[in-house]
Amino acid sequence: MTISLDQARAVLAAQPFSRLLGAELIAFAPGMAELRIPLRDDLLQQFGYVHGGVLAYAADNAITFAAGSVLGPAVLTRGLAIDYVRPGTPDVLRAVASVLTHTDRQAVCRVELYTGVGADETLCAAAQGTVNTSRRVG
Structure with a gap:
């Protein structure tokens, strides 16, 4: 089942938490997806870096969209391991999966x-x- 960028964007827009963060799907093709989040002050931690939870969300959603591009839209993350390489500075976050x-x-x-x-x-x-x-749809 092939899913278009517009269809994938509609899935993202249906996620209340993604709307809260301001996440945008900027690329979507078989085997890949790219999310973008404009970083606001309320997405940072006390030292002014991107909060690890925001990074983990972006990683989770980006891999789910990449997987959905080959598996179809009914998918769920089974597991995720993340390594924080260096503090993320404000402006914009880009997740390429x-x-x-x-x-x-x-x-x-x-x-x-x-x-x-x-x-x-x-x-x-x-x-x-x-x-x-996932067997669950909708």
Whole structure:
């Protein structure tokens, strides 16, 4: 089942937490997805860096969308391991996910999380996770 960028964006827009964070799906193709979150002060921790929970959310949702691009829209994250490489600075967060391998029911994905813009963009976290198909739809 092929899902278009517009259909994937509609799925993201249906997620209340994603709307709260201001997440945007900026790329979606077979085997990959890219999320963007404009960073506001309320998404930072006490030292002015991106909160780890925001990074974990972006990693989780990006791998789920990447997996959904090959498995279909009814998917759920089974597990996720994240490594925080360096503190994420404010401005914008970008999560770029790709499918490493998949079967008909499961995908293993990798995601890199960047903060900053252009030449100032810096890798701040990397994660890997497993996404399974779900019988639950809607």
